[in-house]
Amino acid sequence: MKLLIKGGIVSAALFAAFGANADEEASLVINEDIEITVRTDAPAHLDNMRTIYSGWVYRSDETQALQMDDFENPGMIFVDDAIDVWASADGSEGKGCVDCHNEPASMAGVRATYPKWNEEAGEVRTLAMQVNGCRTERMGAEEWKYDGSDMLNMEALLASVSRGMPVNVAIDGPAQSTWEMGKELYYTRTGQLDLSCANCHEDNYGNNIRADHLSQGQINGFPTYRLKNAKLNGVQSRFRGCVRDTRAETYAVGSDEFIALELYVASRGNGLSVEGPSVRN
Amino acid sequence: MKSITVFVCAGMMATAAMAEIAPDDVTYDEYGEVMVSLSGQPGDPVVGKEIMVERGKGNCIACHQVTALEEYPFHGEVGPSLDGIAERRTDVELRGILANPKMTYEGTIMPAFYRTSGFTRPGDEFTGEAAAGPLAPLLTAQEIEDVVAYLLTLTD
Numbered sequence: 052m053k054l055l056i057k058g059g060i061v062s063a064a065l066f067a068a069f070g071a072n073a074d075e076e077a078s079l080v081i082n083e084d085i086e087i088t089v090r091t092d093a094p095a096h097l098d099n100m101r102t103i104y105s106g107w108v109y110r111s112d113e114t115q116a117l118q119m120d121d122f123e124n125p126g127m128i129f130v131d132d133a134i135d136v137w138a139s140a141d142g143s144e145g146k147g148c149v150d151c152h153n154e155p156a157s158m159a160g161v162r163a164t165y166p167k168w169n170e171e172a173g174e175v176r177t178l179a180m181q182v183n184g185c186r187t188e189r190m191g192a193e194e195w196k197y198d199g200s201d202m203l204n205m206e207a208l209l210a211s212v213s214r215g216m217p218v219n220v221a222i223d224g225p226a227q228s229t230w231e232m233g234k235e236l237y238y239t240r241t242g243q244l245d246l247s248c249a250n251c252h253e254d255n256y257g258n259n260i261r262a263d264h265l266s267q268g269q270i271n272g273f274p275t276y277r278l279k280n281a282k283l284n285g286v287q288s289r290f291r292g293c294v295r296d297t298r299a300e301t302y303a304v305g306s307d308e309f310i311a312l313e314l315y316v317a318s319r320g321n322g323l324s325v326e327g328p329s330v331r332n
Numbered sequence: 333m334k335s336i337t338v339f340v341c342a343g344m345m346a347t348a349a350m351a352e353i354a355p356d357d358v359t360y361d362e363y364g365e366v367m368v369s370l371s372g373q374p375g376d377p378v379v380g381k382e383i384m385v386e387r388g389k390g391n392c393i394a395c396h397q398v399t400a401l402e403e404y405p406f407h408g409e410v411g412p413s414l415d416g417i418a419e420r421r422t423d424v425e426l427r428g429i430l431a432n433p434k435m436t437y438e439g440t441i442m443p444a445f446y447r448t449s450g451f452t453r454p455g456d457e458f459t460g461e462a463a464a465g466p467l468a469p470l471l472t473a474q475e476i477e478d479v480v481a482y483l484l485t486l487t488d
Contacts (some may be wrong), residue, residue, distance in 0.1 A: 300454065
């Protein structure tokens, strides 16, 4: 079935039954300005796939369209909220993000390289960890909750100023052992359904599983505004949902396991554009 | 009269209980086939049909297309179509594939519907929490028999 689709011989009968299916050949340009790479050659470290696709490709025409214009994209409302927070002082040092980083646009390119190794901290940091690092170490402010709304709004802002830039996370050097751990988790079958990420997102992308059209589970579009719950959703909360759906005991959001998995999954999308805040169903 | 009826019923129930095979005790032959009814009873194809489509039960159409179940929306494409499966597979093969398809197809994505051990990080159903106690199989012995009976109605 998948081979047929990939070969381009899409049978009309196959798709007739699923009216909501996407135009998998469509291109994404945001605001008639920012060109987004939604399909490209797989990075060299991926053995089993030749082409990588953004999850946008698999969404319905209507959902795809919401992301083409910032006035239509509900995720952009949260970017506006974060722009205000960016400029506001918080914590014992009386500083805001703006005091160290100037305008949000100065962050262009940052989202594309996370998670990444932080030399001082001696750990791989996700973007959320880095934001909290700034809050506690430089602002003397409280940490934001991982995947809580303050954090997701800020991540949406940071993603938005990197839109169109290629994801480019480092997998070697000091990050390598974390990356290896993430890879191991990606291919481990869990839960009573005994499924790994790869079973759905590598072996079956493009196929329907009941009413869901499976994507490659890429994270270049995060945070994601989901029509299903009408809010921004974080990467690791998404992982949690997918693991739960295998009838498994999940890892916690913010755990070492999910940090490693985030690095690994991000690296599977090296070459796709940063696209957040994206719109999904 | 009455006491005889009671006696007979109790006797039948005892036989049925003894004949049910626990998930860990199922014997698969070298092709993954299971020779005897898991419940010791025949299956009911009408019940089996419900199990095929219900999300909280077999939800088989999540992965398989079945023309005879067209009235139920959204059939998946992850597994092969089951149209005409009764022409290709026997009851003992179907029972084995349902109970634990990995005995027939190594490494398959299809879940084992009558297996309760050997999992990594088994959860408490779909809560994301660790399993609190021993797992129940996804389908009971009788439900497996019911689905097998339904699949055997799928002739070309």
